[in-house]
Amino acid sequence: MPASETFAQFDADMQALIAEVETISPPVAMMGRRSFLKLATFAGGGLVLAFRLDTRAALAEDSSEADASNLNAFVRVTPENTVILYSKGPEIGQGIKTAFGLIIAEELDADWNTVKVDQAPINSKVYGYQGAGGSTSIPRAWDQLRQAGATARAMLIAAAAKEWKVPVSECSAAASVVTHTPSGRKLSYGALAKAASAQPVPDPTKVQLKSRAEYKLLGKRFTGVDNLKVVTGQPLFGIDVQMPGMLYANYIMCPAVGGKVKSANLDEIKKMPGVVDAFVLDGTGTPAEVMPGVAVIAKSTWEAFKAKAALKVDWDESSASKDSLTQAAIKAKEIGAQMPAPANNVGDVDTAFGSAAKVVEASYDYAMVSHQQLEPQNSTAWWHDGIMEIWTPTQQADRGLAMVAKMLNLPDEKVTVHQMRAGGGFGRRLANDYMCEAAAIAMKVNAPVKLQWKREDDFAHDFFRAGGYHFLKGAVDKTGKLSAIQNHLVSFSADGSRPVSGGARSNNSFPTDMAPNVRYAVSLMPLQIPCGPWRAPTDNVQMFVAGSFLHELSVAAGRDHVEFLLEWFARPLAKSEGPPPDPSRSYNASRAAGVLKMAAEKSGWGKKLPSGRGLGIAFSCAYGGHVAETVELSVDAQKHVTVHKIIVVADIGPVINMSGAENQAQGGAIDALSTAMGLEIEAEQGRIKQTNFTGYPILRMPSAPPVDVHFIQSDFRPAGLGEPCVPPLAAALGNAIFAATGERVRTMPFKRAGYTI
Amino acid sequence: MPFQLNINRKPRTVDAAEDTPLLWVLRDELDMKGTKYGCGIGLCGACTVLMDGTAIRSCLTPVSAVTGNITTIEGLGENGKLHALQQAWIDLDVAQCGYCQGGQILSAASLLALHPKPTDAEIEEAMTGNICRCATYNRIKAAIHQAAGSPAETKGEVHAGE
Ligand code: FES
Ligand code: FES
Numbered sequence: 001m002p003a004s005e006t007f008a009q010f011d012a013d014m015q016a017l018i019a020e021v022e023t024i025s026p027p028v029a030m031m032g033r034r035s036f037l038k039l040a041t042f043a044g045g046g047l048v049l050a051f052r053l054d055t056r057a058a059l060a061e062d063s064s065e066a067d068a069s070n071l072n073a074f075v076r077v078t079p080e081n082t083v084i085l086y087s088k089g090p091e092i093g094q095g096i097k098t099a100f101g102l103i104i105a106e107e108l109d110a111d112w113n114t115v116k117v118d119q120a121p122i123n124s125k126v127y128g129y130q131g132a133g134g135s136t137s138i139p140r141a142w143d144q145l146r147q148a149g150a151t152a153r154a155m156l157i158a159a160a161a162k163e164w165k166v167p168v169s170e171c172s173a174a175a176s177v178v179t180h181t182p183s184g185r186k187l188s189y190g191a192l193a194k195a196a197s198a199q200p201v202p203d204p205t206k207v208q209l210k211s212r213a214e215y216k217l218l219g220k221r222f223t224g225v226d227n228l229k230v231v232t233g234q235p236l237f238g239i240d241v242q243m244p245g246m247l248y249a250n251y252i253m254c255p256a257v258g259g260k261v262k263s264a265n266l267d268e269i270k271k272m273p274g275v276v277d278a279f280v281l282d283g284t285g286t287p288a289e290v291m292p293g294v295a296v297i298a299k300s301t302w303e304a305f306k307a308k309a310a311l312k313v314d315w316d317e318s319s320a321s322k323d324s325l326t327q328a329a330i331k332a333k334e335i336g337a338q339m340p341a342p343a344n345n346v347g348d349v350d351t352a353f354g355s356a357a358k359v360v361e362a363s364y365d366y367a368m369v370s371h372q373q374l375e376p377q378n379s380t381a382w383w384h385d386g387i388m389e390i391w392t393p394t395q396q397a398d399r400g401l402a403m404v405a406k407m408l409n410l411p412d413e414k415v416t417v418h419q420m421r422a423g424g425g426f427g428r429r430l431a432n433d434y435m436c437e438a439a440a441i442a443m444k445v446n447a448p449v450k451l452q453w454k455r456e457d458d459f460a461h462d463f464f465r466a467g468g469y470h471f472l473k474g475a476v477d478k479t480g481k482l483s484a485i486q487n488h489l490v491s492f493s494a495d496g497s498r499p500v501s502g503g504a505r506s507n508n509s510f511p512t513d514m515a516p517n518v519r520y521a522v523s524l525m526p527l528q529i530p531c532g533p534w535r536a537p538t539d540n541v542q543m544f545v546a547g548s549f550l551h552e553l554s555v556a557a558g559r560d561h562v563e564f565l566l567e568w569f570a571r572p573l574a575k576s577e578g579p580p581p582d583p584s585r586s587y588n589a590s591r592a593a594g595v596l597k598m599a600a601e602k603s604g605w606g607k608k609l610p611s612g613r614g615l616g617i618a619f620s621c622a623y624g625g626h627v628a629e630t631v632e633l634s635v636d637a638q639k640h641v642t643v644h645k646i647i648v649v650a651d652i653g654p655v656i657n658m659s660g661a662e663n664q665a666q667g668g669a670i671d672a673l674s675t676a677m678g679l680e681i682e683a684e685q686g687r688i689k690q691t692n693f694t695g696y697p698i699l700r701m702p703s704a705p706p707v708d709v710h711f712i713q714s715d716f717r718p719a720g721l722g723e724p725c726v727p728p729l730a731a732a733l734g735n736a737i738f739a740a741t742g743e744r745v746r747t748m749p750f751k752r753a754g755y756t757i
Numbered sequence: 758m759p760f761q762l763n764i765n766r767k768p769r770t771v772d773a774a775e776d777t778p779l780l781w782v783l784r785d786e787l788d789m790k791g792t793k794y795g796c797g798i799g800l801c802g803a804c805t806v807l808m809d810g811t812a813i814r815s816c817l818t819p820v821s822a823v824t825g826n827i828t829t830i831e832g833l834g835e836n837g838k839l840h841a842l843q844q845a846w847i848d849l850d851v852a853q854c855g856y857c858q859g860g861q862i863l864s865a866a867s868l869l870a871l872h873p874k875p876t877d878a879e880i881e882e883a884m885t886g887n888i889c890r891c892a893t894y895n896r897i898k899a900a901i902h903q904a905a906g907s908p909a910e911t912k913g914e915v916h917a918g919e
Contacts (some may be wrong), residue, residue, distance in 0.1 A: 009860045023777050053763075069908060091854075093852075093853035093854025093855070093856075093891050094852060094853070104798065221850070222784070222850070223847050223848065223849075224850055224852060225853075226848065226855070227846070227851075227852055227855075228847060228848045229847075230852045230858055230859075231830070231839070231843040231862060232791070232830065232833075232834065232839070232843065232853035232854075232857060233789070233792070233830035233859045234790075234791070234831075234832060235789065235790040236791075237793075237856060239790075239793070239794065240790035242788055242790070248785070263859040273774065274774075300773075300777070300781060300785045301784070301785055301787070301881050302773075302774070302777045302778065302779050302781040302785070303774075303782075305797075368802045372890060373854070373856075373890060374793075374803060374856040374857050374888065374889075374890040374891075375792065375793070375795075375799065375854070375856045376795070376853065401862050421854075421855070423793070423852065423855070423856030423857075424853075424854045424856060424891060426890075436842070444886075448789070452794075453794045454797060455795065455797055455798075555762045601903040602870070630896075659850040660850070663850065663853055663893065663896065664853070664894050664897075666892065666893070667853055667891045667893060669889075669890040669892075670854045670892035670894065671891075674783060674892065692796055692797075692798055693796050693800040693801060693888065694798075694800060698888050698890060700884075700885050700886075700887075700888060701880070701881050701884045701885055701887070701889075701897065701898065702882070702885055704892065704894035704895065705821075706895060707895055740839015
């Protein structure tokens with residue numbers, strides 16, 4: 001396949017992945033009765049119940065406690081009354097292991113103090129989706145996990161009722177104990193576990209689930225289930241894997257993506273102390289799997305890094321990227337000047353512009369950025385007994401497993417993946433390139449081998465958030481109402497026909513349909529540098545543009561910005577605005593108004609501020625999370641920004657773990673501040689200029705403002721919170737700078753406009 | 758070549774090339790995984806350890822340059838008890854991904870040894886070398902105040918949700 005086709009194919013794969021990851025079609029996890037099967041007796045006398053027949057094998061293999069009872073694939077109760085819950089998703093810092101445990105424990109009525117949460121094996125036949133992306137972990141698993149807990153609880157109660165020869169209706173459960181209410185008799189879950197597993201399995205869709213008012217755990221504050229291990233430095237992460245006889249590898253790829261190895265000083269490298277081997281891999285040619293490169297294998301990480309430093313590779317760059325982002329910026333301005341036809345139209349934009357009281361034109365742009373999760377990429381792979389066994393910190397272990405199997409031409413059953421805790425994800429670990437590389441290297445090494453990227457590798461070989469350029473025209477009518485918006489996005493393309501992954505227009509109904517008359521067009525420029533999902537893909541940049549431009553329009557109309565937005569949310573829906581196909585893409589007007597009003601109230605919107613001080617506000621609904629944020633800041637004469645406070649108001653339905661939710665909200669807002677102020681990736685000749693944190697100033701503690709977080713809880717299906725607090729921040733920041741200085745910032749990072757933090 | 762080290766109050770002998778950073782000696786040779794690799798050039802603080810009670814970057818410290826007693830995150834607590842900072846980190850649920858937190862706690866321990874009741878400004882100065890990519894800075898600051906037994910200043914306060 002020619003390189004260009006390979007790249008197009010890879011980008012198509014990334015887009016399919018994002019689409020799959022982001023799609024929640026409720027009720028997702030409704031399991032039919034058939035899926036909870038009762039199985040034969042389990043070693044030790046317990047009984048295994050599982051969603052599918054093959055669960056038993058998976059759990060039996062995984063089970064070290066022969067006397068334990070698995071009530072289903074998520075719940076095991078030991079005779080010692082320990083409740084073991086299995087978290088099926090990757091922990092990447094979003095707190096899912098704690099949240100998943102809490103959801104099951106709530107419906108199980110387990111005593112949280114005796115609950116242990118373990119990582120579930122990777123087996124999509126048993127667990128369904130096992131990735132983490134698009135903030136969908138919670139909404140996708142919400143029903144499945146609640147049913148798992150409630151079903152197990154019903155079986156424990158049924159076992160107690162049988163033991164006491166009383167009706168089930170006279171029994172209740174709380175804190176891992178079943179009580180016969182009339183007599184006061186009690187039995188612990190541990191004492192009941194064995195008998196419970198002999199009970200028939202209730203239909204999971206018929207078990208009674210709790211209402212929000214009945215929650216004992218959900219909504220309270222809990223510390224993360226692995227926090228003790230984290231603060232005492234116990235091995236948890238992918239990078240912490242060590243095995244007897246393990247070797248250490250680094251993989252060197254062409255700094256311009258697509259380059260192939262012509263020759264390398266392998267003989268010299270092999271003579272270095274501690275170096276065991278060095279060899280060329282042709283790879284599969286797709287950046288999401290294995291690009292051509294040189295593997296160096298050593299007895300320690302340091303020796304592998306020294307070999308990398310001494311390695312000299314002559315690259316064939318004939319089909320490598322020659323991309324220049326400075327050239328792209330110049331070209332984008334030329335393309336942007338001309339609105340292409342055909343474009344998507346809602347309503348009649350031209351008439352609205354013709355009759356407008358005010359028309360505003362502006363162009364916005366944002367840079368390419370990188371993920372830089374703090375744990376550099378790594379995976380440990382071991383080819384043994386015809387099995388490829390992998391330990392990896394990924395966001396998509398299930399998908400990675402299938403990729404490795406396909407690449408090595410093995411059936412899925414011959415690939416085992418162990419999900420390790422990930423030192424950050426941010427979307428980077430939806431790609432499993434480093435897992436594929438480790439597997440490809442392990443095929444040639446007669447020992448377990450840990451592939452360890454350097455920080456510099458993480459900069460050179462990311463799936464970047466694409467930059468973009470917006471050319472906008474907007475109008476307000478004579479009554480001061482928003483009447484039309486025209487938005488021409490100049491983005492990048494891997495295949496020449498559609499935007500790179502993460503570079504398309506937002507899928508969400510806000511900002512997409514934010515005026516009664518909308519015209520939208522996308523123009524494309526070629527790009528070979530791989531792009532991919534970055535925390536709240538598309539919205540993290542397009543909400544900056546939309547939230548800032550809406551403010552420009554309300555200012556032009558002389559309106560109060562909060563009133564201006566509330567008016568839009570309160571409008572009657574036009575005929576053309578039918579219900580969107582996917583509800584997770586669409587904001588709910590009253591929830592939107594709710595968070596916006598509360599953010600205004602909490603920030604003292606409308607208060608008089610001293611000169612040089614400003615307050616900004618913005619709203620977004622991404623991944624089902626309705627979030628309004630305010631930023632209050634001061635700007636000095638040198639354009640130095642001091643952020644006094646960020647306020648986040650979020651409606652994500654019911655909050656699972658208040659502590660975790662607040663942490664995500666604070667982290668999301670500060671990550672967005674960090675990125676908006678100072679982060680940019682530059683590239684020339686296909687080479688990424690930034691090589692380490694020196695040129696990529698991730699925000700540090702002295703610049704981190706306090707972040708107040710408020711939740712409006714509701715009975716809507718819960719949304720995840722890894723992403724929704726990112727998108728509104730940049731617009732709130734820019735709007736605050738405008739309020740403080742009168743200068744509109746239309747470029748990200750803001751340091752391009754001279755602002756520092 | 759062999760080096761005599763004192764790590765977490767125990768003598769250890771390791772065999773490594775003399776330019777090997779202490780970071781990789783700890784991780785690969787001694788199988789102590791609490792000290793993390795983040796950047797390798799002194800910019801992120803993930804590899805922070807204490808040498809005679811003062812925070813140093815183990816990625817920039819060749820094993821041959823280790824002249825004092827080393828404390829890693831595994832050895833911060835003594836006699837089976839958590840250090841006050843570790844307890845505060847758990848109480849306030851500071852971690853998100855957790856990858857930076859061992860280094861954060863050790864930088865904080867180094868700070869508290871000098872300033873038992875640090876101000877916000879002292880905390881910020883002492884912690885500026887430690888990146889938290891997940892941006893848990895508000896809670897880190899609050900946890901340091903809690904461990905120091907000093908009330909949090911307004912900055913860094915954590916608000917309950919509604
Ligand atoms: S790894 Fe040592 S400072 Fe980053
Ligand atoms: S908690 Fe993830 S880097 Fe700090």
